[in-house]
Amino acid sequence: MERKLVVGNWKMNGDLVGNQALFEQLVGRSPGSVDTALCLPFPYLAQGQRALSGSATMLGAQNLSEFDAGAYTGEVSGAMLADFDCRFVIVGHSERRALFHEDDLLVARKARAALAAGLAPIVCVGESLVEREAGRAEDVLLRQLDALARVLDGASLSRLVIAYEPVWAIGTGRAASPEQVQAILSFVRGWLARHVVDSRAVRVLYGGSVKADRAAALFSLPDSDGGLIGGASLIAKQFLEICEAAA
Numbered sequence: 001m002e003r004k005l006v007v008g009n010w011k012m013n014g015d016l017v018g019n020q021a022l023f024e025q026l027v028g029r030s031p032g033s034v035d036t037a038l039c040l041p042f043p044y045l046a047q048g049q050r051a052l053s054g055s056a057t058m059l060g061a062q063n064l065s066e067f068d069a070g071a072y073t074g075e076v077s078g079a080m081l082a083d084f085d086c087r088f089v090i091v092g093h094s095e096r097r098a099l100f101h102e103d104d105l106l107v108a109r110k111a112r113a114a115l116a117a118g119l120a121p122i123v124c125v126g127e128s129l130v131e132r133e134a135g136r137a138e139d140v141l142l143r144q145l146d147a148l149a150r151v152l153d154g155a156s157l158s159r160l161v162i163a164y165e166p167v168w169a170i171g172t173g174r175a176a177s178p179e180q181v182q183a184i185l186s187f188v189r190g191w192l193a194r195h196v197v198d199s200r201a202v203r204v205l206y207g208g209s210v211k212a213d214r215a216a217a218l219f220s221l222p223d224s225d226g227g228l229i230g231g232a233s234l235i236a237k238q239f240l241e242i243c244e245a246a247a
């Protein structure tokens with residue numbers, strides 16, 4: 001992919017007043033040559049829809065239900081997200097896998113639900129520190145990716161965004177090294193080449209403690225299409241500098 005994609009994941013942060021200030025600092029300021037999106041908590045999607053309308057920054061959510069509609073108290077469907085002009089939804093973030101027990105197949109079904117609603121799922125995959133230190137990073141990635149292929153056909157797989165997010169790098173300040181990231185991005189590309197006709201059309205991102213000073217090195221890796229940014233997306237200056245690094 002020619003254009004990089006930089007996505008902010010606000011996680012469970014924000015309030016109406018603070019969000020507005022952040023939108024005002026961000027909207028219209030990211031480089032035109034980079035695709036940008038912000039994934040907000042559900043209650044702020046309407047605010048985000050208003051603030052981002054007419055701007056190049058796209059809206060996204062952080063989770064969705066695997067179901068379409070019905071007696072699923074507390075769930076939010078893909079169609080509901082589409083109603084608020086969401087273009088993206090994160091699925092299978094490691095926090096959801098670890099804290100909310102989302103397994104590989106549930107993540108795949110959520111990706112399917114997102115696609116059915118016309119959203120691009122940003123599917124997070126990545127190994128824990130224990131798994132990396134045991135030399136099992138690629139096995140874990142393979143298990144997570146193979147689950148997607150059990151639920152989605154090749155045409156659907158080609159509409160995913162894949163975010164490699166090693167669990168040990170998320171929110172820790174310890175980003176993976178460019179060499180570690182490139183090795184896994186290339187592994188993901190290899191997997192895609194076996195499952196998708198036009199695998200280069202699938203965007204593959206890295207996420208995990210990306211800050212402005214590390215962003216350029218990570219984004220310029222041969223198999224990188226951009227980044228998923230957590231903490232730094234809550235600080236306008238940092239997020240904009242990261243977007244600049246992708247330009």
Ligand code: PEP
Pocket residue numbers: 009011165169170171172173207208209210228229230231232
């Ligand atoms: C994330 O939560 O997706 C993430 C990458 O977080 P951080 O940038 O804070 O490590």
